[in-house]
Amino acid sequence: MKIWTSEHTFNHPWETVATAAWRKYPNPHNPAVIGTDVVERQVVDGVLHTHRLVSSIWYFPKWAQAIIGSAKVCYAREHSEVDPFARRMILRTINLTFCRHIAVHETLNYLPHPSDSSKTLLKQEAVVTVKGVPLNTYMEDLLTNKISNNAGKGRQAMEWVIKKLNDEVKDLTRSTDEILNQTKKSIDDIASSAKKSMDDISQKAKKSFDDIQNLRPGNFSEF
Amino acid sequence: MDSIGEACNELKKDYDACFNTWFSEHFLKGHTNDSMCAPLFKVYQECVKRAMKDQQIDFHEVEKNLLGTEQERKPPQKNS
Numbered sequence: 001m002k003i004w005t006s007e008h009t010f011n012h013p014w015e016t017v018a019t020a021a022w023r024k025y026p027n028p029h030n031p032a033v034i035g036t037d038v039v040e041r042q043v044v045d046g047v048l049h050t051h052r053l054v055s056s057i058w059y060f061p062k063w064a065q066a067i068i069g070s071a072k073v074c075y076a077r078e079h080s081e082v083d084p085f086a087r088r089m090i091l092r093t094i095n096l097t098f099c100r101h102i103a104v105h106e107t108l109n110y111l112p113h114p115s116d117s118s119k120t121l122l123k124q125e126a127v128v129t130v131k132g133v134p135l136n137t138y139m140e141d142l143l144t145n146k147i148s149n150n151a152g153k154g155r156q157a158m159e160w161v162i163k164k165l166n167d168e169v170k171d172l173t174r175s176t177d178e179i180l181n182q183t184k185k186s187i188d189d190i191a192s193s194a195k196k197s198m199d200d201i202s203q204k205a206k207k208s209f210d211d212i213q214n215l216r217p218g219n220f221s222e223f
Numbered sequence: 224m225d226s227i228g229e230a231c232n233e234l235k236k237d238y239d240a241c242f243n244t245w246f247s248e249h250f251l252k253g254h255t256n257d258s259m260c261a262p263l264f265k266v267y268q269e270c271v272k273r274a275m276k277d278q279q280i281d282f283h284e285v286e287k288n289l290l291g292t293e294q295e296r297k298p299p300q301k302n303s
Contacts, residue, residue: 038264039275
């Protein structure tokens with residue numbers, strides 16, 4: 001059994017990070033994750049509980065395929081709890097594929113940073129157990145290294161999603177501004193064309209009036 | 224993100240969009256009533272459960288906790 005732990009600080013409030021965590025996939029940093037499905041979800045005492053099935057593609061070296069088999073799509077089960085009052089999000093993942101030989105228990109814990117609550121602290125832990133195969137300690141080391149490597153990618157992915165979310169908000173603000181501007185422009189257009197028509201009408205009216213005035217009696221004498 | 228069942232992708236997309244709005248606009252603000260997306264969740268969930276059954280994915284297999292029990296696969300016996 002091998003235990004790996006790590007901590008990371010996100011310079012974003014917990015609410016932003018929790019929102020991004022649900023929208024983490026797809027991202028360009030973890031292309032291996034090809035599917036996420038919510039299997040069960042409910043709010044119990046104000047806490048959101050979710051069970052998700054996470055599907056990913058694993059590429060094993062040839063020699064490992066001989067031991068583990070060449071299963072390409074692997075499944076994992078993720079149970080998460082989100083407490084909006086305590087500002088806590090905890091996700092626990094365990095692999096469903098290769099359960100007989102390999103157990104990877106991964107825990108992600110997002111909480112407000114103890115010294116700055118406008119930041120979010122991620123505490124991460126993985127427990128790797130390989131049993132019933134040759135070279136199990138070596139395999140545990142391999143997997144732990146892979147997890148450590150993927151953790152970095154996971155953080156990059158989160159930053160990528162947060163940026164995307166912020167951009168979406170900006171886009172939304174921009175399009176609202178555009179709509180307002182366009183509405184203002186249209187109203188201006190309507191006002192100016194209305195004014196123009198009124199001017200036209202009054203001018204025409206004046207002209208007609210002038211014409212009538214010009215119809216002096218003398219003019220009739222010509223007929 | 225796609226679903227494991229191709230047929231569920233559209234249902235998942237609709238549900239995810241609803242959930243994301245509910246999560247940030249309601250749940251994080253302390254309104255924990257989750258009925259807003261319930262109808263979308265129901266149809267999506269039925270689809271996923273069917274897809275899991277078709278693909279023989281046992282979501283609860285992990286709970287059997289094979290490691291360290293009698294059911295755990297043993298290392299191959301050495302031939303004497």
